[in-house]
Every structure is written in structure tokens, then in C-alpha cells.
Amino acid sequence: PVSLLAMPSYKLNYFDARGLGEVSRQLFILSGTPYEDNRIPKDQWPALKEKYGFGTLPVLEVDGKQIPQSLAIARYLAKEFGFYGANAFEAAWVDALADQAKDFLSEMRPYFVIAMGMAEGDKDKAKAEIALPAIKKHFDLFEKAAKDNGSNGHFVGSKLSYVDILISEFVFSIDSFMPGSFDAFPTVLAVRAKVTSIPAIKEWIEKRPKTVT
Amino acid sequence: SIMPSYKLTYFDGRARAEVARQILYLADIPFEDVRISLHDWPSLKSTTPFGQMPLLEVDGQSLPQSFAIFRYLAKQFGFSGDSPFESAWVDALADQHADYFREILPVLLTIWGFTQGDRMALVKEVATPARDKYFPLLEKIAKDNGLNGHFVGDSLTWVDLLIAEHVGSINQHLPGFLSAYPSVIKTVNKITSTPRLKEWIEKRKETTF
Numbered sequence: 001p002v003s004l005l006a007m008p009s010y011k012l013n014y015f016d017a018r019g020l021g022e023v024s025r026q027l028f029i030l031s032g033t034p035y036e037d038n039r040i041p042k043d044q045w046p047a048l049k050e051k052y053g054f055g056t057l058p059v060l061e062v063d064g065k066q067i068p069q070s071l072a073i074a075r076y077l078a079k080e081f082g083f084y085g086a087n088a089f090e091a092a093w094v095d096a097l098a099d100q101a102k103d104f105l106s107e108m109r110p111y112f113v114i115a116m117g118m119a120e121g122d123k124d125k126a127k128a129e130i131a132l133p134a135i136k137k138h139f140d141l142f143e144k145a146a147k148d149n150g151s152n153g154h155f156v157g158s159k160l161s162y163v164d165i166l167i168s169e170f171v172f173s174i175d176s177f178m179p180g181s182f183d184a185f186p187t188v189l190a191v192r193a194k195v196t197s198i199p200a201i202k203e204w205i206e207k208r209p210k211t212v213t
Numbered sequence: 214s215i216m217p218s219y220k221l222t223y224f225d226g227r228a229r230a231e232v233a234r235q236i237l238y239l240a241d242i243p244f245e246d247v248r249i250s251l252h253d254w255p256s257l258k259s260t261t262p263f264g265q266m267p268l269l270e271v272d273g274q275s276l277p278q279s280f281a282i283f284r285y286l287a288k289q290f291g292f293s294g295d296s297p298f299e300s301a302w303v304d305a306l307a308d309q310h311a312d313y314f315r316e317i318l319p320v321l322l323t324i325w326g327f328t329q330g331d332r333m334a335l336v337k338e339v340a341t342p343a344r345d346k347y348f349p350l351l352e353k354i355a356k357d358n359g360l361n362g363h364f365v366g367d368s369l370t371w372v373d374l375l376i377a378e379h380v381g382s383i384n385q386h387l388p389g390f391l392s393a394y395p396s397v398i399k400t401v402n403k404i405t406s407t408p409r410l411k412e413w414i415e416k417r418k419e420t421t422f
Binding site for chain 1 (some may be wrong): 259262263264271274276277278280281282284285289297298300301302304305308309315335
């Protein structure tokens with residue numbers, strides 16, 4: 001066993017939300033690695049912004065050294081803790097699906113800002129014209145990937161990877177806004193079921209702070 | 214050991230594939246450089262995993278998504294940073310660049326002739342704010358890294374290639390647009406004078422994008 005003294009100290013800085021930080025929190029939990037889950041209140045952020053290299057959150061601190069950008073952090077932790085595929089080509093597919101999931105979020109953003117009341121707009125119109133087409137376009141791909149992988153509860157290979165967690169969390173969040181959005185993607189839902197059945201994750205989901213996003 | 218075969222498929226341009234071509238050329242790895250016309254793409258689209266290009270095939274196995282391709286090749290051939298921490302910074306800067314690129318893309322698509330638009334208005338109202346948000350950060354990163362000719366660490370990485378390619382494209386169509394960022398320009402010039410990269414740039418086909 002690795003000496004606790006040899007292990008780096010980890011601090012994850014993010015807002016009090018699941019959002020782009022949640023995948024990394026779950027990687028710490030799955031690996032049994034202690035970390036400081038620093039949740040910065042929105043009103044304190046402007047004053048703290050310049051402490052962080054890119055002026056954005058999340059930022060991971062490893063022995064005080066910063067790493068910004070949510071997926072760079074997730075990839076770093078996935079590599080450290082073994083949630084990054086069984087070989088280089090699997091790792092590349094994990095990355096490809098993660099970037100596709102990020103593209104999906106970008107396409108959903110105009111809907112989110114309306115749905116959350118941060119911009120003017122007809123919520124139903126935005127759902128029909130923005131959200132539903134984006135979900136269909138990207139989740140057809142994720143459903144196919146999960147099926148082509150053997151419908152084994154993972155998007156890539158035969159072990160949990162960070163993209164299983166990432167996409168599962170997106171499903172959870174969007175389903176909370178639009179229940180049933182993923183009924184047409186049962187193999188994706190099976191990946192989520194497998195992730196959330198892991199005792200440590202199940203326990204975390206039950207006790208984690210309940211936030212809108 | 215027998216080397217895998219590499220085939221890269223993209224449009225006839227640099228844009229989202231050029232970094233992959235450069236990594237393979239820098240590593241002296243032969244690859245099939247397939248360029249698809251806009252006319253032929255629709256019928257090919259459904260044969261690709263994500264309906265998108267670029268697409269890398271390694272011994273016939275497909276890999277989509279440009280950054281996944283770049284990271285994979287960079288890792289294979291030594292262009293992904295000298296430590297896990299450095300690799301994370303390469304990834305982080307690439308994602309930050311992608312956020313900026315997403316904002317400026319509508320302007321580039323008009324400049325490249327793919328969409329209609331008021332070029333001057335787009336440069337003023339979209340490209341300029343996007344630049345002003347991102348390039349000061351890049352300028353600081355180049356300086357903080359010691360103006361050593363790299364954006365991260367002290368060896369060539371795929372994010373060096375990514376940023377250098379973009380700056381080249383901007384200089385091609387909007388000369389002077391980045392003149393307020395001398396450390397970025399200096400770093401890019403050092404990157405593109407890497408001997409084998411210089412050779413690739415000089416002999417490659419000239420394309421609009």
C-alpha cells in the first residue's frame with residue numbers, strides 16, 4: 001500500500017454545483033482518495049477569480065500546483081487512478097466520447113440559459129428546436145457506442161472509465177429538467193445504472209449537496 | 214515490431230486535421246493523407262463513427278474527434294509533455310483554445326467562404342472580443358514559460374502545433390490581427406522554425422483553410 005505521506009494533497013475548487021466538477025469528485029471517491037471538496041459561493045467568486053490561472057473553475061490543486069479546465073483535470077485523475085481505458089487506443093476513444101459530450105453541452109447551452117431563466121425566450125420552443133435535436137444527434141452516437149462495445153455497461157472497454165461517469169451525470173442533470181429525455185437510449189441508461197450501482201457512488205449521490213445543476 | 218498503418222481522412226484543408234499531419238510528419242511516420250471534397254462528403258458521412266471528420270484509422274480501426282486524435286498520436290510519438298502534470302497543462306491549454314475557437318469559428322467560416330456574412334462586422338463584433346478575451350492569457354502563458362519557444366514545458370507538444378497552426382491561419386487572412394501579442398508571435402515563430410515542421414509547411418499544398 002502506498003504510504004499516505006507519499007500521496008499528494010488534492011483540492012478541487014469549484015462552485016457549489018455538480019456541473020463540470022462532478023466527474024472529478026467521483027474519480028476521487030471511486031479511487032478512495034481523500035480530497036478537499038472546496039465549493040466557492042457564487043458571490044465570493046469575483047474576488048477570487050484572479051487567483052486562478054484561466055479565471056475559470058474548476059481548478060484542481062495537486063500539492064498546491066494548479067490544473068484548470070474540467071476535462072484536463074478529469075483526464076489527469078483518470079490516468080492517476082486507472083479509469084482511462086486498458087490501452088492507448090481505448091483511452092483515445094474515451095477522450096473522443098468525452099469531447100463529443102462536451103460538444104453536446106455546447107449545443108444545449110442556448111436551451112439551458114432559457115430554461116434556467118438567465119435569458120429571454122420561449123422555453124417550449126427552445127426545448128423543441130434546440131434541446132431535443134441536440135439530444136437525438138449526440139445520444140444516437142452514445143447509444144451506438146455503448147451497443148458496439150457489447151452493451152456491457154461501459155462506453156469503452158470492459159472497465160469503468162471517466163466518460164461513463166461524465167455522460168451519466170449529464171443524463172442525470174438533463175433528466176431533472178426534462179424527465180424521460182433519454183428513454184430512447186436504453187443502453188446509455190444501462191451505463192448510468194452500472195455507474196450508480198457502485199456502492200461508493202450510490203452513497204455519494206445520496207449524501208452529496210443537492211444542487212440545481 | 215511492425216508499425217501500424219495510419220490513415221487520416223479530412224477535407225482538403227488544414228483546419229481540424231493539420232496538427233495530426235504535422236505530428237506524423239515530425240515523427241517520420243508514413244501515413245495516408247486522404248482529402249475528401251465537399252461534394253463527396255455527404256455520402257461518406259454515415260460511414261464514420263460520429264458523422265464527422267477528421268477521422269484517424271489505425272490498422273483499420275477508426276478514431277474520431279480531432280483532439281482525441283492529436284492526443285493519441287502525441288502520446289505515441291512524444292509530443293504530449295514530459296510529465297503527467299505537463300500533459301494536463303497541454304490538455305488544459307488546448308481546451309481553453311477550443312473554447313476561444315468555438316467563439317471565432319463563425320467568423321472563420323465566412324472568411325473561408327463556407328457561409329455568407331458581413332466579414333468586417335464579424336471581425337469587429339465577434340472575432341475581436343473573442344481575441345481580446347483569450348490572447349492576453351496566451352501572452353502571459355508564453356512569458357511565464359520563459360519565452361522558450363513553447364507554451365507548456367520545454368519540448369514541442371501538440372498544443373504548440375495547435376496554436377501555431379491557428380496563428381498561421383489568422384495571419385493568412387487577417388494580417389496584423391494579433392500584433393498586440395508579441396510573445397505569442399515570437400513563440401509561434403520558434404515553433405514553426407522547428408526544422409522538420411518548417412519543411413512540412415514549405416512543401417505542403419496551399420489551402421484557403
